Amino acid sequence: MTAQDLPRKVKIVEVGPRDGLQNEKETIPADIKIALVDRLTAAGFANIEAASFVSPKWVPQMATSTEVMAGIARRPGVLYSALAPNMKGFEAALAAGADEIVIFGAASEAFSQKNINCSIAESIERFRDVAEATKRHGLRLRAAVSCAFGCPYQGEVPLDAVADVVARLRDLGCDEIDIADTIGVATPRKVHEVMPRVIREFPIEGLSGHFHDTYGQAIANIYASLEEGITIYHSSVAGLGGCPYAKGATGNVATEDVLYLMQGLGIETGVDLDAVVDAGQFIAGHLGRKSNSRAGNAIAAKRQQ
Template structure:
């Protein structure tokens, strides 16, 4: 199959990227980051998470962040909502899209949230209904779809089951996530092709972590089977608190650089993304984890 002419990049840095940072990232820094990403031209930014501050202290300022950002018409600002309490908070904060989630691995579901896959999805039934009733977009994320830190291989049928359940809840988009970054291109194609049998290819997204350096190759493999939406995190921020050794999401700068080289339209300004990546990395006191971002920044400085 030929590659798409255009892809949608969902920027997840402000939420998925920052949520595991140990040091406090104040609301004004998060607001500045979201505003820079908005200016860079992203059509969808995952900006907040309405979870218990006890579990994810970094996201305690989500209400403040959603109130403080400068919104651009047409841009989708998403929030993660684990339950009805989270949904109500996201609705009040003006989220355009709420994100629910479930694991494709039974072992991961039990270790992570102490319940089965089926039970975890059942919990989202009221959230999904409320989102639809409120006219919000509903997105689902299927974690550990390519491998699990506890059970290893994840059967394709398990991925298909979760995708089918999320579809039946009325999801507008479903992300297939390589939470621990273990997939390689052939595996990626097999998983995506199975997911496509359950849901529209153009509404499925690839969410790849770069633990083993395979994320860009997996994105390319996904495009070859018809996937046109990808998640990435500015400066490669983030990881998975429940997956030992899992490094961050693939860096947005690297993804945009590759898309530009392939002549695939993203609508995103790479230079502005590099600026945003250098800004947040500077605040965090470390070098950005994006090779393209660092190369471009060094070239400018040179």
């Protein structure tokens, strides 16, 4: 496939404020989170994962989600997503004005048992009430399929297992399904195996690639996904987010790096790279460490010369 055959336009879902920040040990004040979301809104994202309505006991960093959702400056047409794994979470997300509800299921039976003590089928069945309530209230429903390219406990994940989870989530009424490389072990060859298989189960325009950069393969995997016709990608400003299954490893691919790739390929994103670099430097500065984005740091350094 030549560059001319790649998609001409993609949607970048910014997950930094939720997926990126949730594992930070130091409590980040709500006003910093609000400022980050507002910077990302101004940068032009059409979809920002802004909150998570889970028990603060399990994810203390997300305890300020209601405050964050109330404080952000919303732009018409932008989807502000919230993770809601149960009805209590859904009610809180609904009250907070979430535009999209996010649920999740693992493609690995071992991962599902180890993390939530139940089978994949049981875990997805638990989301049925949330899915039905989401559709009843006219909100979008998005689901993530974790460990779609490999599992920290069982290793290889069969293609049919990934396809089965996608089909189950499709039947719940999902508008979009994320194919996630939770531990960052995918390579382009694996992407060329997984994506065509899931495309048989769900419309390609509703499938997204969610890649972690644990082994430095995320950008290559995104390019491979573009070759398969995938047009939605998840990324995290400044590369926020660790990988809990690989000590010291980076997690989500950095948004700045993804935007730099798309810009170089002439693919439209509707997002201002310079504004995202500013947002990345802002949050990295607050966290007291360097951004994990190579493109972001290079552009910031170039500005200072």
